[in-house]
Amino acid sequence: MIDLHLHSTCSDGTLSPTELAAKINDLHLYGFSLTDHDTVEGIPEILSSQLDPEIIFIPGIELSCDAAKHEIHILGYGIDWKNSHLSKQLSSLREGRQKRNFDMIKLFQKDGYPITLEKLQNGNPDTVITRAHFARVLLEEGICKSKDQAFRTFLGENCKYFLPKPFFAPEDALHLILQAGGVPVLAHPFQYKFSNQELQNLIEQLTKQGLQGLEIYHSSQHINQTIALTQWAKKYHLIGTGGSDFHGSNKPDISIGTGRGSLHVPNHLMDQLLSRLK
16 A cells, blocks of 8 residues: 655654654554645655665655635645755745744633643654644643644634634645656645635646646545546546545544555555655
8 A cells, every 4th residue: 555645743743753663663654754834854864764675665745735714735746855945935934834833722721721832842852833732732732632623623713712723725735846856746635614616726727737636545534535636636637645634632533554454545646645756
């Protein structure tokens, strides 16, 4: 099997890149990609790990974008992760996110909640902090009983402690991936709460701006959605990809390769992607 959508501790996963590589060795995957949110920090650790040389690894990233007031994610596969322009843009985004996190911490602390940067980092100063990290601390401190409650009461868009984070514009994300030699793919298209027509319009617009693929297989998608995405990929001459969106214990019901138990991403999609990268 293959899994082209995995997260490590370098963004919001709970396994380090080295631990992830060890798991993938145990599973004997045909191939995989590390697609941490808005960072390539985990890629050199994968490359220096004891990864089985027969397992194909494609460097990746998942960029967060703002499209018509909807957060969408664009995966970038086969990127030159050392590209200077990519590094500069990710650094700028990271600085904006860091300021947002500090401002959210201040809002919590002002009301007496024991939220600190150290607790959010959880021993990993290089982690890319997201609202999931805030939710984890709220649970650990006994302030909330579930992640759902944390988002509903404290971290949702209409909550007191929520601050919007900086995003790439979709066209900028596409250009950034292409400029770094990668293949841009729209991640989990049915998670964005667009109608089918709105989603097709988005795909058509992004395709004109450089989109090259759709994530057809994903842990959150059912068979009818996979069929629709397969048809749209054919209509717009896009390749298909797929992955579990594994985050470790942050999404404990999702496993590498098999997602929630029934995911199976065909190996030929990896070969198709590799052909596009040549």
